[in-house]
Amino acid sequence: MLRHFPNGMVDVAVVGAGQTKYGNHALGLKGMWAEAASKAFASIDGDFSPSTIDEAFIGSIAFGGSQLGNTAALLTEHSGMEGIAVRRVENACASSGFALRDAWMAIKSGQADVVVAGGIEKMNDLTPERKRYWLGVSGDTEWERLAGLTFPGTYALMARRYFHEFDSNHDDLVNVSVKNHLHGSMNPLAHIQKEVSFEKAAGGFMVADPLTLYDCCPTSDGASCVVLAADHVAKQLTDAPVWIRGSGAASDHLALHDRPSITQLKATQMASSKAYSMAGIEPKNIDMAEVHDCFTIAEVLATEDLGFAARGEGGKFARDQQGQLNHGNTTINASGGLKSKGHPLGATGTGQVVEVFKQLRGEVESARQVRDAETALTHNVGGSGATCAVHVFGRDR
């Protein structure tokens, strides 16, 4: 079945993508995955059978929460992929961003023509104590978690430092929250589908000074699944493939105190620089980006690290609502982002791709459609920046 191309000639496309709604699910792991996979398969225009899938890469962190291990084999045996080569990819909240990268490399390697990348998390079955544990272990444990620093605290430190270094204050973060809630209010798959006013978001109860409730993403259940294909197969499956034009990934110190600066994520800078260079484009060419806004300050830093705003200008970028739908050059988190769409850890990375796939094909609700979107980016971060995967996508012009 496999055909051999020079590496430089195998292009990889997303040909199908689907996800559950994010939120508090009654479904367990197998049910959520079956729903996401079925939707992904159904989104494929041409004649498709899951039996043609060669490999699968599934991202998840807290499988232990649901008491079900051997996660990848468990999920694929019940979704039409029996017998194929599967594995779980775990990289904290960047798990499925890396699952996507590894799936892309599997096709590039000439060893597979059709590959599934996906992710899943069931957070709301966990006790508060286990939830804190499974989130907490993704950061530095020895110097941060065991000393009492949680993720809201980690990002609060970054925010305070950012306000100290640059012309910015909490109002800028409020603007991020208002924008992402606005976008999410139009997304039927979002965990939180409601707008919030500036006043309400500014006055939210304090979680970790200066971050309020409206600066923090919710704890979501959900699953996402995308189907990738080598170019010669992709063209048989759809007239509207979404091409992966660039992939970059990098890592950084887990602990904040080991980093020269805590107002930038080096892993994001390195990963995006590789992805842009591979795609042969610059940040200004990106029409829409799904960025990892686990906290509003993370989106401000990401707009800088990804090159949408100059260093120190991320606050102003947010203040001017440059990332709002069809407002500036690049729409940021048209889906609502982690803040409003929700954040089922392992599902988030490929969930971003589901949004990009639909946007670039003009298939989202019309009010939420990014106009003339041709080029998109996904940005998925693990821990407080210890790992990062960035992908650039484009449709046929």
Next chain:
Amino acid sequence: MLRHFPNGMVDVAVVGAGQTKYGNHALGLKGMWAEAASKAFASIDGDFSPSTIDEAFIGSIAFGGSQLGNTAALLTEHSGMEGIAVRRVENACASSGFALRDAWMAIKSGQADVVVAGGIEKMNDLTPERKRYWLGVSGDTEWERLAGLTFPGTYALMARRYFHEFDSNHDDLVNVSVKNHLHGSMNPLAHIQKEVSFEKAAGGFMVADPLTLYDCCPTSDGASCVVLAADHVAKQLTDAPVWIRGSGAASDHLALHDRPSITQLKATQMASSKAYSMAGIEPKNIDMAEVHDCFTIAEVLATEDLGFAARGEGGKFARDQQGQLNHGNTTINASGGLKSKGHPLGATGTGQVVEVFKQLRGEVESARQVRDAETALTHNVGGSGATCAVHVFGRDR
């Protein structure tokens, strides 16, 4: 830095390999990984800097046991690989067998020239309850684990059924144990370095009828690390590369009751068939194999599923000690196998590669050297056969 070859032309070699001793370690995760990685780097003949590594894939299951998450980034930041693209691969006890496969594909894809695959587990810090949990979740949870079936029980069912279907009894399993203890007694890296007599192994205390203590692998700590390189780089790093000639992986139902037969592992059959076909060889061409003998019955089944013995002849193969060092056509578990070398879950798959690397280069203790070993196989299983990765290796002739 990257060169682009047609896929069929990029060969991948193991150029370095190292591991800790398996056993009960005082070292934590970071210490064990640093030791394995340092040994792997030091084993590279030519001028090598870990800064040339492009990606890393690290297998582990029970990171939670050690309270340290974001495992891949945590380990690489402290072993000279700061900043590179890293992820944890989890597939129950086949975690690092799949890490190896994914590392191999990363090079095949043309996206990386030098890639690390490794694995790690720290089992002996876990409470007995957590140990049972972390092992148990790798099998079927809903119908097996929560009903009280542990892994010794699962494999005991396979053994009983095997004795029923074929001309075999517990004595055959005893022979596997005696052989693997003999091999392990000569391996300074093994967890259990002592011979056992047939009588002692036959009379071990019962764990799960018919499996006694001497049929079960120990609970080990350990880490293993291998360095892979694309052919053009490999030739600069060593005159004795160990080539990966074939890779195959597959999955199967988690629960025994879903399988048509429980005296064969379909995932092993599919994975090995792919690996043999890619390497262009047959089982009889394999001089040595490191097989996944978590229980002695698993080795008996594996000798059949991998094609070293005909169906139903695995018991006789063991009875005749055909797998004993330099005794038959194929030496099985020259390292001592999981039974005697030990089984630090996530470290086992790439630990098998460490043995193969040294054997094919003639670098093990002389008493344990497989004579004229040119072609070798590794067989790594997750759960009770839900996932399997098989690799075939060869040295330059």
